[in-house]
Amino acid sequence: QVQLAESGGGLVQAGGSLSLSCAVSGSIYNNYVMGWFRQAPGKEREFVAAIRWSSSTTFYGDSVKGRFTISRDNAKNTVYLQMNSLNSEDTAVYYCATGPVSTMSIKSHSAYRYWGQGTQVTVSS
Numbered sequence: 001q002v003q004l005a006e007s008g009g010g011l012v013q014a015g016g017s018l019s020l021s022c023a024v025s026g027s028i029y030n031n032y033v034m035g036w037f038r039q040a041p042g043k044e045r046e047f048v049a050a051i052r053w054s055s056s057t058t059f060y061g062d063s064v065k066g067r068f069t070i071s072r073d074n075a076k077n078t079v080y081l082q083m084n085s086l087n088s089e090d091t092a093v094y095y096c097a098t099g100p101v102s103t104m105s106i107k108s109h110s111a112y113r114y115w116g117q118g119t120q121v122t123v124s125s
Contacts, residue, residue: 001026001027002024002025002026002027002028002098002113002114003024003025003026003114004022004023004024004025004096004097004098004114004115004116005022005023005025005096005116005117006020006021006022006094006095006096006116006117006118006119007020007021007022007023007119008020008021008119009094009119009120009121010120010121010122011122011123011124012086012121012122012123012124013123013124014086014087014088014123014124014125015085015086015087016086016123017082017083017084017085017086018083018086018121019080019081019082019083020036020080020081020083020094020096020119020121021078021079021080021081022034022036022078022079022080022081022096022116023077023078024077024078024079024098025077026114028053028077028098029053029100030053030054031053031054031100032052032053032054032098032099032100032101033050033051033052033053033098033099033100033101033106033112034050034051034052034053034070034072034079034096034097034098035047035048035049035050035051035096035097035098035101035106035112036048036049036050036070036079036081036094036095036096036097037094037095037097037109037112038090038092038093038094038095038121039092039093039095039118040091040092040093043092045095045109046061046063046092047061047106047107047108047109048060048061048064048068048081048094049061049064049068049069049070049081050070050101050106050107051070051071051072051079053072053074053098058070059106059107061107063089064083064090067083067084067085067086068081068082068083068084069081069082069084070082079096081094083121086121086123087123087125088123088124088125089123090121090123091121091122091123092120092121093118093119093120093121094118094119094120094121095115095116095117095118096115096116097109097112097113097114097115097116098112098113098114099111099112099113099114100113
C-alpha cells in the first residue's frame with residue numbers, strides 16, 4: 001500500500017511561483033512513475049508532469065512546459081513540483097499520483113494506482 005500527501009498549495013499572484021511537495025510512504029518500486037495532475041472546477045483531470053522513480057526521465061503537459069519543473073528526492077521519498085510564471089489558468093486542485101505506469105500511459109490519470117488528497121492552488125490576476 002502506498003500513501004501520498006501533498007502540501008504547499010495556496011494563493012499566489014499571477015506571475016508568481018509556488019512549490020508543491022508530495023510525501024510518499026509505503027513501497028515504491030523502480031517501475032513506478034510519480035505524477036502530478038490537476039483539476040479545475042467543471043474540467044477534466046489534466047496531466048501536469050511526471051518523473052520515473054528510478055531515473056531522471058521527466059514528462060510535461062503542453063500547458064506547463066517551460067514553466068513547471070518536477071523533481072524527486074528518493075532519500076526523502078518526496079516529489080516536488082516547482083511552478084513558475086503562474087497564471088489564472090493554473091488555478092486548480094493539484095494531485096500527486098503513482099503506480100506502475102507505462103510510457104505510453106504517462107498522461108492518462110486512469111493509469112495511476114495511488115492518489116493523494118490534493119492541494120488547492122489559486123492564482124489571482
